[in-house]
Amino acid sequence: MNAVALRCRDVTVRFGERIAVDAVSVDVAPGEWLGLIGPNGAGKSSLLGALAGIHDYDGVAQRGVGEPITRRDVAYVPQLPVAPEGMTVAEYVLLGRTAHLGWFDRESRADRAIVASVLARLRLDEFAARALTELSGGEQQRVTVARALVQDAPVLLLDEPTSALDLGHQNAVLELVDRLRREEDLTVVAAMHDLSTASRFADRLALIHHGRLVALGSPAEVLRADVLSEIYATPLVIERLGGEIVVLPAPRRRDG
Amino acid sequence: MASSASAAAAEPESAADLAVGRAFRLPAAALAIGVAAVAAVxxxxxxxxxxxxxxxxxxxxxxxxxxxxxxxxxxxxRQESILFEIRMPRMVLGMLVGGSLAMAGAAYQGVFRNPLADPYLLGVSAGAGFGAVLALGFDLDVGWGPFDAVSAAAFVGALVAVSLSAAIARGPGSSPATLLLAGVAMAALFSASQTFALQRLSDTRAREVLSWLFGQLNTSGWEQVWVLGPYFVVCGLLLVLHRRHLDVMRVGDAEAASLGLDPARARLVIIIAASVLTAAAVSVSGLIAFVGLVVPHIVRLLVGSSYRAIVPLSALFGAAFLGFVDVGARTLLSPAELPVGVITALVGAPFFAFILWRGKAVAA
Structure with missing residues (x-):
């Protein structure tokens, strides 16, 4: 692999005695979508949290090769974003400029212009003055993507961004992220719950189990029935549907 | 992104641009009302x-x-000396105390993400009360400069209580809630000590302490104004400069950290500024309840939930509110005087109950 947008070397996250992420090393190429998969508690969110500046970690996380990542290099979309009561969409998206401001700075005209243009581009202008809590789940998640976008960071970290949404909104949000990735040349690292969806959107998948990286490669390489069945502790089958990989639980035997 | 950003700046009428502008500016109407209210009062x-x-x-x-x-x-x-030596110092002091308590209240509500937080949280009032009781009861000669013994002891007591609360909450696994609970524990400890010390006092002394605890704006010239003034300016400026951080912290520590704010550092600075400001206000006025709770809520009803507007406007509206209430304290039972803290509680408690009942108070 030549160019690197994000490099992790032996990234380890500890919560007291428990090791949530155990020496994960991975390079992510510019413009790539890396999907993090694995069962609940595998360490996907903790790894993203470390990269997003939420958890302390040991090891090295670099922007490209050499420079440690700063808050300006990664933008983060949490699984269940906090929607403060009464905060308007514009106020919320403006928070995304925080990393670009000094401790005592205020947002400049340029910061405001970026927010307005992102709102327009995600077709959120009509919501700009509305309270965040008045929006539907899908709209709220779009607003959170907008906040991440105004951070103007080359790497987008998504922590199961669609797990609270129905199928239609899930797809809409992921398609939006994919469109932005191509238009803005973003690199995406996303923890993804649904393996079939992960294989549709990600260029490569990283399978994490007990905090360790156990497989890394194209969806076809990583999504293997025997490995997944063991890790998810349930029989799974892999099917092809119109050229796409679909992961399903093995058919149940229905007696009587 | 740069090209689309400048395109948006060229057409300022877009709905998004207007809303972003509104998120950014101090609401002019509320600011005008606040200034007019202070002038009228x-x-x-x-x-x-x-x-x-x-x-x-x-x-x-x-x-x-x-x-x-x-x-x-x-x-x-004679009229001039009444105006400049008696009424104006007291009016200015009342406004400074009101502005201080309201701003500290808004800051605490933001930092703890709790709409019910007020300046007397973290044991400030109990600590101050205990200090005052000790100074009065045991003839402590701890005054310095313009502080008399009671003010000085109250100031120290308030700061000791806050520091203890903060020290307890620095343990592993601390969160805003830990600090709140530590404050409750400190308040209980200092209230009990205060009651114990009060029991040891003579009746006259005890009455003196109680009237101080109720909150009074008795002035002797401009001295108290010069005591509180510098704290108001320095701590108030710090709080105003941190109002953007209060908005970031509304999304919680994890998201705030991912956005690039150090929430622990911001919280520490804001709590220190608000607590020192409260202690200074308490030392010159005793305990005046509900100002720090009610005023930020009124401001919230006027301008919405952003601390960018709430913090500075709370100073204005707090000044007008306490300045107005103190006129009542001076004149309602004239020539006797009502403790201003009693009036703020009598006005504030029902008002607050009304806000809670309407269910509007949850937007901290």
């Missing part, structure tokens, strides 16, 4: 009292003191 307060002073005379006397205006005061010498 100032005139009202200067003219009301045992000796009635005409509003025109008050204005002429003030303008007379501005050099190079050539306005002659129409007040008599």
């Amino acid at each position: 100032a005139v009202f307060s200067a003219t009301q009292g045992a000796a009635g002073l005409p509003a025109g005379g008050v204005l002429s006397a003030i303008l007379d003191r501005v050099p190079m205006l050539g306005v002659e005061s129409t007040l008599s010498e």
Whole structure:
């Protein structure tokens, strides 16, 4: 692999005695979508949290090769974003400029212009003055993507961004992220719950189990029935549907 | 992104741009109301009292003191000394205390993400009360400069209680809630100590302590104003400069950290500024309840939930509120005086109950 947008070397996250992420090393190429998969508690969110500046970690996380990542290099979309009561969409998206401001700075005209243009581009202008809590789940998640976008960071970290949404909104949000990735040349690292969806959107998948990286490669390489069945502790089958990989639980035997 | 950003700046009428602008600016209407309220209360307060002073005379006397205006005061010498030596210091002190408590209240509500937080949280009031009881009861000679013994002891007591709360909450696994609970524990500890010490006092002394605890704006000239003034300016400025951080912290520590804010550092600075400001206000006025709780809520009803507007406007509206209430304290039972803290509680408690009942108070 030549160019690197994000490099992790032996990234380890500890919560007291428990090791949530155990020496994960991975390079992510510019413009790539890396999907993090694995069962609940595998360490996907903790790894993203470390990269997003939420958890302390040991090891090295670099922007490209050499420079440690700063808050300006990664933008983060949490699984269940906090929607403060009464905060308007514009106020919320403006928070995304925080990393670009000094401790005592205020947002400049340029910061405001970026927010307005992102709102327009995600077709959120009509919501700009509305309270965040008045929006539907899908709209709220779009607003959170907008906040991440105004951070103007080359790497987008998504922590199961669609797990609270129905199928239609899930797809809409992921398609939006994919469109932005191509238009803005973003690199995406996303923890993804649904393996079939992960294989549709990600260029490569990283399978994490007990905090360790156990497989890394194209969806076809990583999504293997025997490995997944063991890790998810349930029989799974892999099917092809119109050229796409679909992961399903093995058919149940229905007696009587 | 740069090209689309400048395109958006060229057409300022878009709905998004307007809303972003609104998120950014201090609401002009609320600011005007606040300034007008402070001015109106100032005139009202200067003219009301045992000796009635005409509003025109008050204005002429003030303008007379501005050099190079050539306005002659129409007040008599005695009226002037009432205005400048008795009424104005008290009015200014009331406004400073009101502004301090309201701003500290808004800051605490933001930092703890709790709409019910107020300046007397973290054991501030109990600590101050205990300090005052000790100073009065045991004739402690701890005054310095313009602080008398009670003020000095109250100031120290308030800071000790806050520091203990903060120290307890620094343990592993601390969160805003830990600090709140530590404050509750400190308040209980200091209240019990205060009650114990109060029991040891003579009746006269105990009454003196109690009237202090109720909150009073008794002034002797401008001294107290010069005591509180610098704290108001420095701590108030710090809080105003941190109002953007309060908005970031509304999304919780994890998201705030991912956005690039150090929430622990911001919280520490804001709590120190708000607590020192509260302690200074308490040391000159005793305990005046509900100002820090009610005023930020009124401001919230006017301008929405962003701390960018709430923090500075709370200072204005708090000043107007306490300045107005103190006129009542001075004149309602004249020549006797009501403790201003009793009036704020009598006005504040029902108002607050009403807000809670309407269910609007949850937007911290």
